[in-house]
Amino acid sequence: xxxxxxxxxxxxxxxxxxxxxxxxxxxxxxxxxxxxxxxxxxxxxxxxxxxxxxxxxxxxxxxxxxxxxxxxxxxxxxxxxxxxxxxxxxxxxxxxxxxxxxxxxxxxxxxxxxxxxxxxxxxxxxxxxxxxxxxxxxxxxxxxxxxxxxxxxxxxxxxxxxxxxxxxxxxxxxxxxxxxxxxxxxxxxxxxxxxxxxxxxxxxxxxxxxxxxxxxxxxxxxxxxxxxxxxxxxxxxxxxxxxxxxxxxxxxxxx
Amino acid sequence: xxxxxxxxxxxxxxxxxxxxxxxxxxxxxxxxxxxxxxxxxxxxxxxxxxxxxxxxxxxxxxxxxxxxxxxxxxxxxxxxxxxxxxxxxxxxxxxxxxxxxxxxxxxxxxxxxxxxxxxxxxxxxxxxxxxxxxxxxxxxxxxxxxxxxxxxxxxxxxxxxxxxxxxxxxxxxxxxxxxxxxxxxxxxxxxxxxxxxxxxxxxxxxxxxxxxxxxxxxxxxxxxxxxxxxxxxxxxxxxxxxxxxxxxxxxxxxxxxxxxxxxxxxxxxxxxxxxxxxxxxxxxxxxxxxxxxxxxxxxxxxxxxxxxxxxxxxxxxxxxxxxxxxxxxxxxxxxxxxxxxxxxxxxxx
Numbered sequence: 001x002x003x004x005x006x007x008x009x010x011x012x013x014x015x016x017x018x019x020x021x022x023x024x025x026x027x028x029x030x031x032x033x034x035x036x037x038x039x040x041x042x043x044x045x046x047x048x049x050x051x052x053x054x055x056x057x058x059x060x061x062x063x064x065x066x067x068x069x070x071x072x073x074x075x076x077x078x079x080x081x082x083x084x085x086x087x088x089x090x091x092x093x094x095x096x097x098x099x100x101x102x103x104x105x106x107x108x109x110x111x112x113x114x115x116x117x118x119x120x121x122x123x124x125x126x127x128x129x130x131x132x133x134x135x136x137x138x139x140x141x142x143x144x145x146x147x148x149x150x151x152x153x154x155x156x157x158x159x160x161x162x163x164x165x166x167x168x169x170x171x172x173x174x175x176x177x178x179x180x181x182x183x184x185x186x187x188x189x190x191x192x193x194x195x196x197x198x199x200x201x202x203x204x205x206x207x208x209x210x211x212x213x214x215x216x217x218x219x220x221x222x223x224x225x226x227x228x229x230x231x232x233x234x235x236x237x238x239x240x241x242x243x244x245x246x247x248x249x250x251x252x253x254x255x
Numbered sequence: 256x257x258x259x260x261x262x263x264x265x266x267x268x269x270x271x272x273x274x275x276x277x278x279x280x281x282x283x284x285x286x287x288x289x290x291x292x293x294x295x296x297x298x299x300x301x302x303x304x305x306x307x308x309x310x311x312x313x314x315x316x317x318x319x320x321x322x323x324x325x326x327x328x329x330x331x332x333x334x335x336x337x338x339x340x341x342x343x344x345x346x347x348x349x350x351x352x353x354x355x356x357x358x359x360x361x362x363x364x365x366x367x368x369x370x371x372x373x374x375x376x377x378x379x380x381x382x383x384x385x386x387x388x389x390x391x392x393x394x395x396x397x398x399x400x401x402x403x404x405x406x407x408x409x410x411x412x413x414x415x416x417x418x419x420x421x422x423x424x425x426x427x428x429x430x431x432x433x434x435x436x437x438x439x440x441x442x443x444x445x446x447x448x449x450x451x452x453x454x455x456x457x458x459x460x461x462x463x464x465x466x467x468x469x470x471x472x473x474x475x476x477x478x479x480x481x482x483x484x485x486x487x488x489x490x491x492x493x494x495x496x497x498x499x500x501x502x503x504x505x506x507x508x509x510x511x512x513x514x515x516x517x518x519x520x521x522x523x524x525x526x527x528x529x530x531x532x533x534x535x536x537x538x539x540x541x542x543x544x545x546x547x548x549x550x551x552x553x554x555x556x557x558x559x560x561x562x563x564x565x566x567x568x569x570x571x572x573x574x575x576x577x578x579x580x581x582x583x584x585x586x587x588x589x590x591x592x593x594x595x596x597x598x599x600x601x602x603x604x
Binding site for chain 1: 487498505
């Protein structure tokens with residue numbers, strides 16, 4: 001659905017992404033892992049056309065990303081940045097409703113979708129509150145709901161890019177949010193999500209891409225990627241990898 | 256729709272109608288009050304004459320006062336107030352900062368420099384451009400504002416992208432440069448020029464004429480028709496530039512349009528009435544406290560409130576020390592600042 005070939009990207013003369021090929025498929029959740037500064041956010045910025053490429057190409061649904069008109073693209077591709085700088089007192093549901101801007105679905109349908117998005121991010125109780133009065137985690141959930149509203153209803157042909165969507169959330173809401181993401185994938189959306197928690201990645205992602213210094217270090221199923229020696233090389237972290245007794249995915253335990 | 260009770264959104268139709276009513280009242284007062292007070296009957300009786308439908312015979316005194324003095328002055332005040340407030344909203348949206356002022360792009364200081372040039376060097380300039388002499392001050396101010404903004408915009412561009420933070424810093428530098436040049440002209444000025452310069456820097460609607468009004472009226476119409484069309488894009492821009500882009504808006508073009516709009520609007524307002532401070536910063540902020548940050552409501556509210564505040568300020572400026580006149584910039588600050596502080600303190604609780 002979103003295909004990148006030979007991606008190269010430079011910043012101040014230094015290569016920060018090196019020859020990355022990626023094919024994000026409809027209905028899958030692809031996790032991107034890697035230490036700080038490995039190029040995860042840069043990769044996402046390259047995939048959504050935010051940063052100019054030194055080489056390579058990105059295509060959305062078979063058409064070069066640059067060739068898409070703004071609104072058409074926004075109807076298919078939603079992007080959640082790592083942090084937001086909103087500094088104005090919009091009400092929570094107003095922020096979420098901004099996700100509907102690219103669509104001309106009518107105010108009734110929009111209100112219904114905004115209601116569902118508030119529900120999915122578990123922030124219905126915050127409706128009516130000013131965004132500025134919320135905590136960091138609550139703000140993050142508001143933006144997650146906004147992104148859900150932008151893509152709803154989930155369908156094949158749509159792409160969701162998430163940069164650390166659960167970094168500030170409590171454990172319950174980390175799971176709730178990623179479950180909602182899985183639900184969108186089940187509806188056909190192609191999802192790329194940057195995560196730091198290896199166990200969350202193991203549980204919710206179909207495939208994992210492990211980056212180090214702008215290069216792909218490992219790419220495959222969680223079982224293929226999350227192996228003790230690979231993690232030792234990339235993160236310099238001694239871990240024990242077991243299999244989750246109930247769910248069967250790899251379980252990473254710090255030594 | 257939502258499971259929990261929602262705080263009701265501001266009642267927008269009511270608020271806008273209140274502002275329209277307040278504006279009509281301000282217009283009425285601005286037409287009726289002055290050294291010669293006119294009652295309702297006189298103003299109404301003169302209305303047909305004002306729009307060119309009067310009967311034959313010599314025009315009476317009321318018609319002359321209204322047509323030649325108060326109507327152009329009222330319209331000028333209305334335009335200056337509305338356009339400054341609208342451009343203030345645009346700048347606060349562009350910089351994503353509720354404390355941004357339309358002067359940030361250097362347009363006010365550039366206009367001040369143009370005006371200083373016209374006032375102090377006016378005699379020399381006027382000789383070479385004889386036909387333009389009555390418009391010299393406005394023209395120089397307008398061009399000065401445009402030139403300064405163009406410079407700031409150029410300095411803020413890198414690799415085809417406009418960097419808002421760089422633009423802000425460039426604006427500060429250009430403002431400082433222009434202030435130095437204005438200082439130099441002030442130093443060169445004689446007593447009469449000095450007085451003119453000072454008054455211009457404080458702003459005034461005194462001596463309003465239709466010649467000064469038309470260009471501003473046109474620009475005001477343009478700005479007030481065009482900016483509301485970008486209300487949704489401005490809302491998205493508050494989320495951040497890349498967020499707005501991901502919502503499908505052409506951010507680069509939007510930024511260019513906002514800068515152009517402000518340069519034209521503030522440039523024309525300053526050229527027509529001098530530096531009227533405070534409106535562009537405080538009215539948008541004040542309206543945001545009342546109606547919220549949504550530009551679909553904020554823009555019309557700010558435009559109306561800006562026009563009201565300027566008309567009422569001008570009324571005070573001409574009545575307080577009648578028959579003498581206060582510069583209007585003093586009055587806008589005198590009304591605006593305490594009210595602003597009041598809202599600020601109230602908002603804290």
